[in-house]
Amino acid sequence: MMIETTNYYRWRKFKNRFFQFLLIMAAIAVLTPILLIVQYTFVKGAGSLNLDFFTNLPKPVGEVGGGMRHAILGTLYLVAIGAAIAVPIGIMAGIYLAEFDKKSALSRILSFAIDLLTGVPSIIVGIFAYILLVVPMKSFNAMAGGVALSIIILPIVTRATEEILKLVPDHIREAGLALGIPRWKVIFMIVVPGSFKGIFTGVMLAISRAAGETAPLLFTAFGNMYMSYRIDQPMASLPVQIYNYAISPFEDWQRQAWGGAFVLIIIVLGINLTSRAIINRNELINFFSELKKKLNSKKA
């Protein structure tokens, strides 16, 4: 038999290259906006950052300077309220969906509700929290903001937990049951801890998503210009502060809006990176001990 397929081979090689090229272009298309956003906010925002920006409160209109301490802390506070409400409930609901009554009416309704909740525009979430908590209290308040953020966090955490647990093969559960371990203990002591990394990543993703939301806070926590820790009073947040400053006519406020945007991006990236670092702690430790070994062996 002759192996004479040179033309075919070239053609195939060309096709291969062509599709590889397409995929690389797609990857670049994904990367571009991320890089541009970070770069642009850095260029515009980093210049506004100084110690004052983090430690001071806004100055009266017309005076240059002042900072966003209240908004930075406010965002952390609101996100903490939201997470405290949504993370435990979301994880539990995710466990229920993945591990119990998979086919029951309740779990199908719940699953459908989670899909709906994920799709609800965040401005609607804000209106809902407004009606639920702002109207009866007759004042914008931090609690309403936290609840609104919890509604953003909840479906993401639930879905993430469910999907991660579904990746655990059934034979792991059967191995636990076969040891005479009751079902609930198999789930809570073996299956869930084994999926900790994945669930943790989902939680962090949801939290960083909530940290950047503006719409749910506009008429719940509302925002203010001074430091407040009160849960029944309006509270500032970075997204709302950025929004208010950005649409203001004052140049110094617009400058500070960029600074706030930059800080917000750093917070969101920071949450992502720290959670990754925590998850990969063992790999990090291994990396450094390997490095140490290499350095030592070089010395010797």
Added chain:
Amino acid sequence: MEEAKTILSTKNLECFFGDFQAVKGISIDYKEKSINAIIGPSGCGKSTYLRSLNRIHEEIPGAYNKGEVNLLGKNIYEKDVDPVLIRRNIGMVFQKPNPFPSLSIFDNVVIGLKLQGVKNKSLLQEKAEHSLRKAALWDEVKDKLNKPGTSLSGGQQQRLCIARTIAVDPPVILMDEPTSALDPIATASIEELMMELKKEFCVIIVTHNMQQAARVADNTAFFVLGELIEQGASEQIFTNPKQKKTEDYITGRFG
């Protein structure tokens, strides 16, 4: 010689997946301190039957059983019986080695005891060493008990799963093709281990390996399409089968 005691027996055991009946009325007695093989063509219901002996079968949605499984004379399918307690008395080793991926070698062995409420550290230590020795794994892992169970080789993982099963001390151990994912050397070591286990436990093993059944099992049962065709002493089954089907199967003419 004194007559060995029957520890487990099935009486007219039937197993269903919804409308589909996979096992059709099987009655077998299992003696203490014996190895019992179940052989038969793929899909004949061996795994399903085995999984009904420790009430794992019913964990599959829609799956249920009829008939009796008697453990020391008590039917485990009676209403007031807690399957959790049954499973502590009838352990199981699966086809694919399945150590718990999140747990260390040590914790894999003692997790059953831990979750039964044993807290005493030195007792757990003792049990872990005892079980790992019994499973012929101690020397290979004693210096890395804190490494993940999944860091071991396939054969070692399977012995770890056996150690985990032994640790809760069940008088009966079920094994579903425990060596089908292993190489000949690992298989030989598991077989040796089974002979060792036989001194204390009643072992019931599903296998596709006829030589294995002939080598290790005292008794062998042959299933086809959910029915028991023939059972008896392995020697008789493999050298002088009564049924034509059995003969065809063990000589490789059918299956």
